[in-house]
Every structure is written in C-alpha cells, then in structure tokens.
Amino acid sequence: MSSWGDFLRLRALSRARHRVTAAAVVGAALTASAVTTAVAPDARAATTMRITKVVVNGGKDIVLATAAKRVTVTATISEDSALEQVWLDLENRTGDRLNFHASRQATCSAAGTVKTCTTTLTLDPRSDMVHNSLAGPANWTAYAQAKARDGDFDSDYFPSVAVRRLVAVSGDAGPEPVRKGAALTVTGRLTAANWNTHSWTALAGRPVQLQFCKSPCTSYSTVRTVTSPSTGALRATVTASADGYWRWYHPAPVWATAASSPADHVDVR
Template sequence: MHRRMPVASVMAAVAIGITVAPAAHAEGRGDIRVVKTVVNGGNSVIVGVKAPKQFPITMTIKDNSGVKGVTDVSAFTTKGGHGPVDHLGTTCRKTSSTTSVCTATMRIDPTWIDDYGRGNEGWDANAVAGTWQVNATVKANDSSYWISDRIALFKVKRAATLTTDATPEPVRKGGTLTVTGKLSRANWTDLKYHAFTKQVVKLQYKKPGGRYSTVKTATTDGKGHLRATVKATASGSWRWAFLGTTTTMKVVATGDAVTVK
C-alpha cells in the first residue's frame, strides 16, 4: 500500500541517503531515463513529533529529444509499502539539450503518521521508520516516458534527544566524577519523546581546546537513563554520544564542562 496523501493530511519524517539504486519493474517507451537520484542531499530524513519535515529528491534525467518533465514522484517504505508523505511539486533545470536536473519537494508531517494507517489491523506508526524507496514517472519532449521504480533508497529516522550531567562541579583531583544522562526518541503514535532503552552509548571527554575521545560506554536502562563514574584527573568537558540505529538518528549531547581542583 503506497499512496500520496493530500497536503492537508500529510505526515513528516529524519541516516543515510543512498544516492543511486537500480530501477526495478520499470516500464515505459523510448530512451528517457533517470540516471541519478539523490535524496535529502544524501542524508537521512529525520522526523520529530511536531514540525513537518520537507526534503528534496533530486533526479538527473536524460533523453535524446530533451526532458519534458516529471509527472509523478512518490516515496514509501520498502517494508509494508506505506507512504505517509506528500509531493509538494517539482522544478526542473535544463543542463544540456539532452539532460535536465529535476527536484521534487516532499513533506512528512509527524502529526499525520498515525492517522495514515489508522484502521489497519496491527498498524504501528513507528514502523514507518527505516528504509524507503523512490518511484518516479518522467517524460521526454518526443512523448517518450518511463515509470521508474526504486530509483533510490534512503532512510527515514525517528528524532532523538540526549542529555549529559557531570557531578560534582567542581571536583577534587583524583576524586570520583559521576556522569549521567538520558536518551529518548520520538514516538509517532502519541507525538511525545520516550525513553530509548537497552542502547549502548559512548561517554566522551575532551580537554579545553582539544577533541572528544571515547572513555567508556554504558547501556541505557529501562527508563533510558545512563550512568558512569570516572576518576577526575584534569579539567575538561564530558558528553554522551549515541551512534544511532537504522530507525533512530545519531545524537550527541551538549558537553558539560567540569573544573578539577
């Protein structure tokens, strides 16, 4: 099931965009082809719980007679085929007599994700996160056309938040510093952030003017909380860093500067 929702009832999205993917089940007439596709500049589409997310799908299209335009662009999950995303329009720029670069603007509104599948048995709005594909129909000046399936794969990910708090501040040299935090991620069913449990997160440290490096790791508990203790040897900043998953964005907390006396 994949359909384009009307603008008023669309949802919004947020790991990696894969710029080129082989077209599958393509059909049409003539030699017009989409030769390259880049989604969101090659980045994942990250979706939170409030603001709609717009992202571009940029297609390089070639035909001997020149490119007339794009008549349809759709994006949807490779798992289940759901596509709670709206195609707002496409603009094309001619780069040669045979080639044009066309950019489709897409939008996902998180407030519509749950409504999109409501009524379907077993529907889980959060299952929309993961790998998506792009389909497009393109036309040439000589009336050739091509319906291209899976011209690109990209990731739609749930937004995440991460905090850091190091205590005591200041701390005596050689004393014990406790660094806590919490990892949460967007839930598209109730539009709130919930604890992200059983996730490995890196504890990082840097001296003033230096770069962060990983000191140790910790795993979030049943409430998304993190806790680690370290020996205080020098002043600097501490932070937690989460590498992300296939469905949840990478997030790094703001560093907490601690003075060692």
C-alpha cells in the same frame, strides 16, 4: 506498460493510493507484476528518454523529530524534447503492501537535453502514515515517471536514503569544581522522537558511552558504557583526575541517529 495511456493509468493509481487513509493502505498496493512491468522492454525501445538518476534529500538520511519535514527529490532526465509531466514519489513498501507514499509533480529546467527536475515531499510523524516501524533504511525507494512533448516517456524505481528517528541525550557532571581524586558523578537522559505518540520518550536498553576529553581537548575517549533503563536516565561515578570535558555519546542504531550531550567542562583542583 506499452503506451502513455498505461502510464497515466499507473499515475492515477499511484495518486489514488496517496489519498487513502493508513487503515486502507494496509494490504492495498500495486501487485508485484504491475511494479515489474511498469515499463516493458518494448516500451523502452520505443523511446529515447531515460531517467538516469533520482536523489532524495541531497543523498543524506532523512532525520525526523516529531514535526513535519519537507524533503527535496531531484531527478536527472536525458531527453531531447521538452518535458510535459514529471512525477516524483517516495515510498516504503513491504512486498505488495504499501506502508507510505508521497507524490508530487516536479518542476524541470527547460534548456538542454539533460533536464533536472525537482519537487518537495512532506513527511509528517503526526500523521498515521509515519510510525516507528518505518524507521531505518529498509524498504524505502524513490519512483519517477516522466513524459515529453514528443511522446517519449519513462518510469522506474531508484534507491532512497534511510528515514531515521532523531535521538537526544543530555548530560551534567558534578560537583564543580571537584577535588583531585574525589568522586565525580555524570548524569543525563536518553530520549528519542516517538512517531507513534508524537512526542519525545525515554529510550531504554541502549548502550551509551561516557566519554572524557582532557584539557586542552583534542579527542574524546570512552571511559565507561552504561545501558539506559526504562526511564532513559543515565548515571556513572568516576574518579576526578584532570581538568577536561565530559559527555555522553549514543552510537547510532540502524533506525535512529547518533547523539552526543553538550560537553560539560569540570575544573579539577
């Protein structure tokens, strides 16, 4: 891109992509050459503006359950003139295929040569644009475009945080109280937000740790690891030896969050 007109054409194309349905999005995206030449070297040389940083969701992973979530995107821009337009995008792209795209104009601070521009974008698992295959850190990027009153402009891609599915695990230990040396059974259920069905569903085939913390509780240790079945139901039987707290712990895979069940205190007599 060697002019602001090219910048606006790229902006229009980006916004048009956002309006199409998920079916139309598959296979429809900017070509690799259009992405890599968004700001050509000669264009950068002609402008003093620099977008130095873009931060998505405060630098923390975006965790989605089954409802829509608003996410803040903030850009830091070095420019000695007032900013006229700044657009901030969040994308998931596999090669030339655009899987997800959200875009909105930012509001910027007015003073100084270092500007801070912020907008909010919405990720909604109830839409066709957010589905289970997008979960994790792969292919998520932020994109920023800016133009100043004196004609300076800049645009670039930046790393984004991961987008992960929320996981929940329940737990219950019994009988309570229990005789020392007797059998104690701990049950629970492992579920995850399913973006395809817009509901909470059982999470199967996952290693889940049964953990115990002796009273007074300072730290948990893993007693046993079980694999969740198709129903997500968890069950383990141990020998009661001391007062303390029992819980299930699910280590985080790359596409989801870690989760712990509420601690259940058992009195051993």
